[in-house]
Amino acid sequence: MTEQKSAAAGPKPRRGDDPLGANSEIGKKLREYYDGLMADDVPDRFTDLLSKLERAEASKDKDGNAQ
Template sequence: MTEQKSATAAPKPRRGDDPLGTNSEIGRKLREYYQDLMSDDVPDRFTDLLSKLEHAEASKDKDGDAQ
């Protein structure tokens, strides 16, 4: 009886091949996407909303300390 290889078995990496294969490409693309997101400017409207939230939280903390 001959041994058959499963169709789902990953091929053994050859010397010099990337051992992560497709995962390396996915990782590279994710890093590239993340870098693009980090380099984008934050819209002024979003910055204003964050500022209002920080101000509201600071006011709430001050009111809570006075009680």
């Protein structure tokens, strides 16, 4: 099973080919993690809270401009 993942990822660069060395692997893992986070949906509760905040700010701006 590990061999399939390695083959799918492509050949590993030689030491001289990769200026970042081990940092390239860390960057790849971070990118995969970030992509996974971005693919997740925003929970409804969070969306509702953002809507309430926007309405409160709009109301505050409207009241502030009227004075």
